Amino acid sequence: MIINWFRYASPVSFYPLAGRLARVFGVLAAALALIGLWIGLVAAPTDATQGDAYRIIFIHVPTAWMAMIVYVAMAFWSALALGLNARLSAMMAQALAPTGALMAALALWSGAFWGRPTWGTYWAWDARMTSTLILLFLYLGVIALRQSIDDPRRADRASAVLSLVGVVNVPIIYFSVQWWNTLHQGSSISLTAAPKMAMIMLTGLLFMTAAAWCYCIAASLTRVRAIILERERSSGWVASLIGIGTPP
């Protein structure tokens, strides 16, 4: 089967596809989150040293991962937008920024409420926490920069450049627990070693992570549809979409 991927590089054919995909990923996110929440809050036993406060990791770890992954995705679409001058790529980057910012904020917030009972403090200027705070500021900077430029194509290029400059922060966050020996502990899950946690806890974490992935995809696809409409509203294909004028 040959799929012509370039067909979907055009907003005309991507708009309905994004709508269908957003619904699928939204339903998946809800189903996975229900299972994940049940495992995380009910089925998984209380942790021997952290008590029930450890249950915060089931939302902290997925939101922290998504904050980084969404940023890399935003930088990827920004690079395509700059390199190929593709307007749909720029719209994808624009659609990802608010969801990524929310994920970064939730990671910091949930981390604070985990840190207080576990470390004894809501906040410290620890390497990982500080670099994650910078990630949130980068997202806010990208959003604010776009808002401050009236011409959408110029705004695309400016925010793409800022996104690409900021991507240097992602490996810094990832390796911060190895490079600097501050408060935040090292990772409990790695691709190269056995996970340092009980099987049921790991299962719950994986379900919540999958749910967070699907949620971020659904949210950004829904947002990109609105952005496409906002930016292409004068075009002929939008006219036929809403049933005005002659179909092409």
Added chain:
Amino acid sequence: MTRFLEMGGYAWYVWMAYGAVAAVVVAETIALKRRGRRALATARMVQQAAEAGGDSLQMIESKGTR
């Protein structure tokens, strides 16, 4: 049920964290629905104006949301 809500004495921390995630997911979902509806309504306005007579299009374009 009360035992579940108490979270072994960590209720404040656990529910503040989970509550924030729930609030963000609900708020973002509502905001996205509204943004999509508004974008569609503005597009309809612009297109109808264009059909009625091209010269009012510029005026509506400048009034619409970005």
